[in-house]
Amino acid sequence: MRKLLTGVALASLASLSFASFAWADIKLGATVSETGPASFLGDPEAKTLKLMVEQINASGGIKGEKIKLFLYDDGGDPNKARTFATRLVEDDGVVAIIGGTTTGTSMSVMPVVEDAKIPFISLAGAIEIIDPVRPNTFKTPHTDRMACEKIFDDMKKRGYTKIGMLSGTDGFGASMRAQCLAVAPNYGITILADENYGPKDADMTPQLTNIRGKSDIQAVLSPGFGQGPAIVTRNYAQLGITLPLYQSHGVASNGFIELAGAKASEGVRLPGTALLVGELLADNDPQKPVVMAYKTAFEKATGTPVSTFGGYAHDALRIFVDAVSRSKSTKPADIRDAIEKTSGLVGTTGTVTMSPKDHLGLDLGSFRMLEIKNGGWVLVK
Amino acid sequence: MKLSAKQASLLVLAVLIVLSPFFFPSGYYFRVGSLLFVNGLAVVGIVILTGFAGQISLGHAGFVGIGAYACALAPAYLGLHPALSAVLGAVVSGATAYLVGRPILRLKGYYLAVASLGFGILVSMVLANEARWTGGPDGIKTPDLGLRGLLADMGLELTNPQFWYALSGLALLIGAWLALNLRDSPTGRALRALHGSEVAARTVGIDVAQAKLMAFVVSAVYASASGSLLALQNRFITPDVAGYMHSIELVTMAVLGGAGSVLGAIFGAGILTLLPQALTVFQNYEQIMLGLVMMLVMVFMRQGLLPSVLGLMRGRGE
Numbered sequence: 001m002r003k004l005l006t007g008v009a010l011a012s013l014a015s016l017s018f019a020s021f022a023w024a025d026i027k028l029g030a031t032v033s034e035t036g037p038a039s040f041l042g043d044p045e046a047k048t049l050k051l052m053v054e055q056i057n058a059s060g061g062i063k064g065e066k067i068k069l070f071l072y073d074d075g076g077d078p079n080k081a082r083t084f085a086t087r088l089v090e091d092d093g094v095v096a097i098i099g100g101t102t103t104g105t106s107m108s109v110m111p112v113v114e115d116a117k118i119p120f121i122s123l124a125g126a127i128e129i130i131d132p133v134r135p136n137t138f139k140t141p142h143t144d145r146m147a148c149e150k151i152f153d154d155m156k157k158r159g160y161t162k163i164g165m166l167s168g169t170d171g172f173g174a175s176m177r178a179q180c181l182a183v184a185p186n187y188g189i190t191i192l193a194d195e196n197y198g199p200k201d202a203d204m205t206p207q208l209t210n211i212r213g214k215s216d217i218q219a220v221l222s223p224g225f226g227q228g229p230a231i232v233t234r235n236y237a238q239l240g241i242t243l244p245l246y247q248s249h250g251v252a253s254n255g256f257i258e259l260a261g262a263k264a265s266e267g268v269r270l271p272g273t274a275l276l277v278g279e280l281l282a283d284n285d286p287q288k289p290v291v292m293a294y295k296t297a298f299e300k301a302t303g304t305p306v307s308t309f310g311g312y313a314h315d316a317l318r319i320f321v322d323a324v325s326r327s328k329s330t331k332p333a334d335i336r337d338a339i340e341k342t343s344g345l346v347g348t349t350g351t352v353t354m355s356p357k358d359h360l361g362l363d364l365g366s367f368r369m370l371e372i373k374n375g376g377w378v379l380v381k
Numbered sequence: 382m383k384l385s386a387k388q389a390s391l392l393v394l395a396v397l398i399v400l401s402p403f404f405f406p407s408g409y410y411f412r413v414g415s416l417l418f419v420n421g422l423a424v425v426g427i428v429i430l431t432g433f434a435g436q437i438s439l440g441h442a443g444f445v446g447i448g449a450y451a452c453a454l455a456p457a458y459l460g461l462h463p464a465l466s467a468v469l470g471a472v473v474s475g476a477t478a479y480l481v482g483r484p485i486l487r488l489k490g491y492y493l494a495v496a497s498l499g500f501g502i503l504v505s506m507v508l509a510n511e512a513r514w515t516g517g518p519d520g521i522k523t524p525d526l527g528l529r530g531l532l533a534d535m536g537l538e539l540t541n542p543q544f545w546y547a548l549s550g551l552a553l554l555i556g557a558w559l560a561l562n563l564r565d566s567p568t569g570r571a572l573r574a575l576h577g578s579e580v581a582a583r584t585v586g587i588d589v590a591q592a593k594l595m596a597f598v599v600s601a602v603y604a605s606a607s608g609s610l611l612a613l614q615n616r617f618i619t620p621d622v623a624g625y626m627h628s629i630e631l632v633t634m635a636v637l638g639g640a641g642s643v644l645g646a647i648f649g650a651g652i653l654t655l656l657p658q659a660l661t662v663f664q665n666y667e668q669i670m671l672g673l674v675m676m677l678v679m680v681f682m683r684q685g686l687l688p689s690v691l692g693l694m695r696g697r698g699e
Contacts, residue, residue: 079621103520115541
């Protein structure tokens with residue numbers, strides 16, 4: 001009976017590959033979390049990949065060869081992500097994989113690609129994906145360590161050295177909290193309060209009251225993800241705390257301002273990518289044309305506002321396309337070598353220059369410090 | 382020579398495991414197969430608890446989590462070999478099940494379901510929140526078992542999916558063999574007796590609380606072994622594996638295939654493992670399809686898929 005089911009699985013696979021047979025030139029794999037708890041990240045990523053592959057194929061593909069995209073939805077489950085990665089490598093025969101929306105899914109895809117020597121561009125934040133560097137694993141988003149550094153840099157410029165921290169206990173918040181604690185001494189910053197909240201908590205007033213109770217604190221940092229940081233911002237305003245509030249790049253979207261309310265979020269600072277403030281960039285900014293082209297295309301095709309996370313997928317695909325166009329052949333090993341030699345590629349997160357020691361290729365300058373003013377974003381000079 | 386039901390079940394299982402690879406078009410199917418076996422192993426544990434003894438646990442993923450994290454944490458902090466860590470995980474799971482089950486199983490009714498539900502959630506929360514040791518919600522790496530390299534040295538080259546297909550297939554066979562033996566042993570008969578009627582079982586001199594506790598501990602060890610296999614195979618594990626949804630999935634697999642039959646439950650695990658892979662084209666409707674299949678089975682085939690179908694075939698033969 002299992003044979004029967006294998007047969008069913010086979011038949012559905014066969015129908016899939018039939019539809020694509022004619023153009024199966026460059027096979028690109030992707031596993032993202034289109035559904036599930038991380039869907040607000042994975043959904044724009046999936047839409048971006050589909051949209052851009054269509055665009056590239058319509059304009060003639062890469063060196064005349066079309067891209068065939070194999071896209072799976074892992075629902076944010078690391079076990080499923082690993083299965084799909086195996087499927088992409090063993091069954092679909094892709095030359096590279098984009099994906100791993102979350103750190104968990106990326107880390108479980110990694111052993112598969114390192115085993116099969118297929119280049120893999122992750123879309124997840126944590127630094128452990130590229131540190132230590134593994135031969136076939138790359139990623140596009142800034143690390144949470146860089147976000148901490150960018151925020152502490154801004155705090156130092158404004159003369160704040162004693163801060164309080166209120167972090168989410170979800171993967172993003174916990175990882176960023178650890179990185180911030182590690183780099184704080186480099187900026188002469190002492191963390192006087194270190195509070196946390198659960199991802200589903202509906203009220204952070206007690207933690208904020210604790211932080212307010214410590215009179216030396218000059219600013220507050222809130223590493224977190226999803227609705228938590230918005231509740232923090234609301235409670236912060238309700239308690240009438242006047243200290244400057246910093247949020248993380250995890251909430252760099254218009255959805256955050258909507259959730260927290262324009263009034264409560266007034267003056268909140270966070271590090272974000274150029275994508276959020278495309279119109280505000282100087283005309284001679286190298287990122288402006290790239291960012292605006294992607295923003296216009298995405299918003300026209302999907303009718304939804306562009307998000308930082310879709311930008312990560314945009315950059316990953318750009319890196320892949322750029323590498324294939326420079327690569328000697330479309331063999332995975334050659335594409336891997338070409339990705340590692342990526343230099344001066346302008347994406348939505350910054351200008352990417354990779355090396356054998358750096359599989360991210362971004363510096364702090366590619367982060368923009370943003371402030372919320374009147375329900376919108378402004379660039380902090 | 383006529384085979385007993387037990388021998389026939391084992392033979393069918395062994396033949397399927399050994400012959401299926403000849404029909405695999407690519408290495409990916411080995412991965413799906415090994416996932417099926419890993420789930421199947423945990424579900425055989427559910428059969429012992431639910432099918433034989435009639436008790437319901439909604440927290441078995443907690444034991445899967447203990448088994449999985451044992452393979453990540455014991456090598457890192459105690460320097461234990463991964464294989465020994467899996468044994469340690471099984472011991473810890475069994476002991477935990479004993480401590481949790483002992484007071485609860487003296488009570489009648491749905492206390493075990495509720496308590497195990499709480500226990501499962503507790504385990505997944507500890508794994509997610511004690512980030513210092515467990516790596517938190519982002520998960521943690523597990524070391525290489527080393528057996529594949531050893532086999533390669535001995536001249537048996539297997540790809541990673543092939544190796545895990547073989548190992549988890551073997552584990553499932555052993556698990557099924559033990560469960561089938563248990564079924565026909567005095568202990569197994571005692572379990573099935575108390576499933577039928579606790580009062581009657583007590584009247585004929587069965588220590589009901591003790592028997593239930595035994596079933597709970599054994600099924601916890603099965604779940605733990607399944608978790609260890611998953612963690613070692615994936616080389617990475619996150620707290621999701623101990624999550625509430627995974628517990629429900631395991632019970633669903635058993636009930637769908639037929640909780641009273643070892644082979645049926647493995648069949649159920651097979652369906653719920655393969656269906657999401659076959660349905661990637663309809664990924665958005667996956668949950669609906671699963672719900673529909675489940676409802677139809679509950680309404681028309683209360684015994685579960687495999688026993689009902691076999692019953693129908695036998696009925697027609699007469």
